[in-house]
Amino acid sequence: MTSLEEVRRRVEMDAESRGYKLNPDSYFLNDLLEGLRTNEERYGYPSCPCRYATGIFDLDKDIICPCDYRDIDVEEFGACYCGLFVSKEVYEGKKKLQPVPERRPSKLIERALSGRTTKEPAHEVKKEERVMEAIDGMKFWYCKQCGYVAFREEPPYICPICKAKREAFAEIYLSVFAKG
Amino acid sequence: MKIQKVPGNNKKHKVFVYALSTCAWCKKTKQFLKDKDVEYEYVDVDLLSKEDLEKVKAEITSRGVPLQFPLIIIDDKVMITGFREDQINGALA
Known part of the structure; x- marks a missing residue:
């Protein structure tokens, strides 16, 4: 089991290496870290706590933290979608943290929510087929x-x-x- | 479907929240409503069964709003995506 401290250390190191800060609101930050830990336990990887994940790696890979959208969102809005990584300006309170609009293409969100909701019984073969679809x-x-x-x-x-x-x-x- | 009801004295509006149990913005939204003593119902979409998830997806899509969380629905007509305090306050006024 991954501890909360491990999750924190990991994102701290990542933020530092990229020149970002972590959310200055310690309660909010804690909730995000808890969410990451829950997802890691649930799915085997720390997918974004603020997005719906399927547990199928190929459908979730773009939202595994740090997600594909982080760099551009921090640059444009001063924070990533969930608010874990913020810019220096937001960290220092010079810029207010606002909800960041979702940049993940809606077709990927749709696919994720369908990926897990297929009405047919989810047996291994089906899962493989879906993965192939995702790679296509x-x-x-x-x-x-x-x-x-x-x-x-x-x-x-x-x-x-x-x-x-x-x-x-x-x-x-x-x-x-x-x-x- | 496991719909949670959070009691409050302010029952002026019917408030429903689609949330994720892991999402910090969703948690903020729930706390915000609680602090305002607003009665509301919510469902954590990531904890639903496949059948219920299908229903929720169809329900959200039929309303023409994106599949993002939190989704706050007030009086069955005002739909707010994300913890947008001003918008929520405005709709609850």
Whole structure:
């Protein structure tokens, strides 16, 4: 079982390495950390406490903390969707923390809520099929600035390595040759 | 479906909250209503059975609002997504 302190240490380290702060409201922060811990126990990974997760990794991977939307949301709104990571301005009280609009595409939210609600009995084969569906449509994207590669349906909003904008990403086309 | 009722003396409006048990904004919303002594009902969507989840999804979608939490429904007509204090206050006035 992951302890609350472990969860806290992990996000603290991540915030520090990225130049972010954690939410200055200690009660609110505690609730978020508890939520992360609950999700980690429930699903095996710390998905966003403020979003509905399915427990199927491929349907949830974009909302595993730190989520795919964090960097751009902190840049634009001063906080990520759940409010765990905040900018220096929000941390110092120079900017008020407001609910951050959901950036996760609605088709992914829809898919997540359907993924778990299929009326047919959820046996292993079905789960596999759903995972394959989720992988379908995924592409390789590379950052033309630093070379970072992401395997996602859409390119990242901001390169997590060099902070280049989405426009810096280009798709990698793969082809396989068989010889002999 | 496991709908929780939180008693309060202010029964002027019918207030319903779709929430997630892990969500800090949802918790803030529940506390906000409690502090205002507003009677309300809520359901934690992440704790629902598959059948109930399907119902909730259909219900939210049929209202034409995004599948995000918290979703606060006041008097069956005002729908507020997210803990937006001003909007909630306005609708409860």
